[in-house]
Amino acid sequence: MAESQTIGVFGAGWVGLVTGGCFAELGHEVIVRDVVPDRIAALQAGRMPFHEPDLPDVLARNRERIRYTLDAGDLADADALFVCVQTPPTYSGDADLSFVWSALDDLPRVDRRQVLVMKSTVPVGTGEKVRAALEARGLTNVGYVSNPEFLAEGHAVRDFLAPDRIVIGAFADEDGAGVEALYSRIAAPVVRTDVASAEMIKLAANAFLMTRISFINEIANVCEAVGADVVEVAQGVGLDHRLGPHFLRAGIGYGGSCFPKDSLALKQLASNSGYHFQLLAAVIEVNELQKRRVIQKLQKHLGRLRGKKVALLGLAFKAGTDDMREAPSLVLASRLLAEGAEVRAWDPVARPGELMKGAVLSDSVLEAVTGADAAVIVTEWDELRGLASAEVRDAMTRPLIIDGRNLLDPEETRRAGFAYEGIGRQSSAFESLPETPEPSERVSG
């Protein structure tokens, strides 16, 4: 393929818009197609449909090279067609490929060669199925390449333009080479492989990252039992060059649009082939339990949670995004509400709406913690680093912080007059804290 190509993108979500914007930044012409009229209208008017740092700048800077459309026919001009549609879990836990198939149904019929490039995360074997479907439809001019995406929300543009590697799995060498050429201005190792292996690289990489998270979370839980500090432990472990420091941060578990669904999809993929992926099953279970341990910590300090006011600080599944998909805050809010607690919720950008029905959304951290019996740091927003202030302490009914991301310094927080409990670290002596009375015991007036 020549230097500057025309790139079609199915899907104007996180992956689709970052892919489109970054390929435009690399000098290609881009056509982004979505099926949601409001989304396309917003993009045409220069408005972002979600929060992702740097993406608005990239899209604005390359406005001349990017078109947004509802009409799949406009993709006829494209040399490569990137599929970036969602692949959510089905009821059975397998990946739902219906959006991928709908993109396939919409493929424009052209006389020249086009390459369909799968960026969505799909089960191993999808490429084979798509190739068979293309052949059955007489679309022999359309090649197929698996090019999984590894970007992380919050720094997606950086991840796309400076990736650790570019994985390209192709049936035909020339198609793989064509896709590699699209990235020629990016200096990163390129892994050229077969389609099934490329599909598996994405699933295995995510599963490994999740394994590290659940592993360090279990170490944290043991640290709590035996009096060690997981932050110190992770630092000491991570300096081993065979292990490295990444994804060794203990917390309240992973969430988001990828890890939960991709782990389930890989587990089901293995099960469907008759293999019980025990390690992954444990990783998933540990993650579920980890979110719920926050409730136990609150109960340990507050007793029954009925009528207690709990501030959930940070709602997005991680800092830097407004994405609420599979956010641990949703599990915490619903568990707290089920226990009869009052939930105040704050986030700088995420607006959970109906997803967090029953919780009261606050405009500021101070508003959320005023009168609260506990504040829980759920997402590691920088804005929360200063939480242990005199103003917050005085506003709370009980100055109790459960730090679900080990964001604060335990000693400083205690010195500032808070009872503090992180994850995998020593907790404060809470005996000195008075229990707030149950609502029925409160004297009115």
Ligand SMILES: NC(=O)c1ccc[n+]([C@@H]2O[C@H](COP(=O)([O-])OP(=O)(O)OC[C@H]3O[C@@H](n4cnc5c(N)ncnc54)[C@H](O)[C@@H]3O)[C@@H](O)[C@H]2O)c1
């Ligand atoms: N979000 C991430 O951090 C991330 C990272 C790596 C990989 N992925 C994978 O990439 C894929 C996309 O994820 P996402 O987060 O961008 O999803 P998303 O839900 O944000 O966006 C998907 C978009 O595709 C659109 N769409 C659906 N059917 C379409 C069609 N036929 N034609 C055109 N557009 C269509 C939807 O309207 C939506 O706007 C998923 O498989 C995901 O697992 C996501």
